[in-house]
Amino acid sequence: xxxxxxxxxxxQIITVHSDRIDAAMAIQFKEDMRRETDSGTxxxxxxxxxxxxxxxxxxxxxxxxxxxxxDNRKLDLAGPQxxxxxxxxxxxxxxxxxxxxxxxxxxxxxAD
Amino acid sequence: MNPISNxxxxxxxxxxxxxxASAGIEQLSTGLSDQGLPVKKSDEVKIALxxxxxxxxxxxxxxxxPAKVQVTCRLDRxxxxxxxxxxxxxxxxxxxxxGAPASVDTTLQDLPEGGFGWxxxxxxxxxxxxxxxKGCNRLSLRFDFAELS
Numbered sequence: 001x002x003x004x005x006x007x008x009x010x011x012q013i014i015t016v017h018s019d020r021i022d023a024a025m026a027i028q029f030k031e032d033m034r035r036e037t038d039s040g041t042x043x044x045x046x047x048x049x050x051x052x053x054x055x056x057x058x059x060x061x062x063x064x065x066x067x068x069x070x071d072n073r074k075l076d077l078a079g080p081q082x083x084x085x086x087x088x089x090x091x092x093x094x095x096x097x098x099x100x101x102x103x104x105x106x107x108x109x110x111a112d
Numbered sequence: 113m114n115p116i117s118n119x120x121x122x123x124x125x126x127x128x129x130x131x132x133a134s135a136g137i138e139q140l141s142t143g144l145s146d147q148g149l150p151v152k153k154s155d156e157v158k159i160a161l162x163x164x165x166x167x168x169x170x171x172x173x174x175x176x177x178p179a180k181v182q183v184t185c186r187l188d189r190x191x192x193x194x195x196x197x198x199x200x201x202x203x204x205x206x207x208x209x210x211g212a213p214a215s216v217d218t219t220l221q222d223l224p225e226g227g228f229g230w231x232x233x234x235x236x237x238x239x240x241x242x243x244x245x246k247g248c249n250r251l252s253l254r255f256d257f258a259e260l261s
Binding site for chain 2: 020022023024025053055056057059060061063064066067071082083086087090091092093095096
């Protein structure tokens with residue numbers, strides 16, 4: 001599936017290197033996210049800029065990834081393309097996650 | 113400037129596995145855009161198409177050997193009709209679920225990780241029809257885009 005991770009200060013940035021997060025890769029994505037975030041900062045930003053499509057299974061995997069972080073850590077999303085943003089908006093998951101237009105926007109925002 | 117003068121047809125058949133479905137959805141979406149599906153509708157069509165095809169893979173062929181998913185798209189000037197057929201198990205009650213959305217007004221650990229598929233299909237289509245005929249499921253999705261032309 002392909003995730004890479006860097007940490008800047010108090011924020012871990014995880015970049016998705018796949019053009020899709022869909023049913024075919026949802027389980028792998030969830031496992032990879034668990035491995036990447038099993039220890040780390042309280043705030044994780046998932047960079048979705050390269051993701052051109054997501055379905056409800058992919059959405060579920062991102063929700064599961066946030067649950068894995070527990071109540072004291074936070075998952076924010078950066079750079080969603082219009083189709084990705086649409087799936088979040090239609091399901092009202094845009095009220096659950098903070099979506100930032102760009103990674104820079106996410107990094108200049110505070111954790112809360 | 114409308115490139116569509118007559119109905120255009122696009123057909124694709126693939127084995128009902130997650131990997132094949134993923135590639136098939138991509139191929140259909142690209143093909144529809146190439147044939148003149150309005151850009152403003154392409155994301156919505158792709159989302160609904162993906163959910164409907166994933167339902168076949170995950171539910172119609174659950175517990176039985178997966179056969180094929182057959183998708184036929186007819187694109188007209190002001191609408192798109194997509195027929196998805198398979199030889200899997202029928203929809204429960206022989207009709208498409210209402211697709212009430214899972215609530216997100218809940219605690220973190222209770223957030224839904226699924227149950228959005230039919231809701232998205234209902235939200236994004238103009239009409240949904242289902243029939244079970246001769247051992248086949250036939251799901252028809254219609255997308256009107258008259259308001260765009």
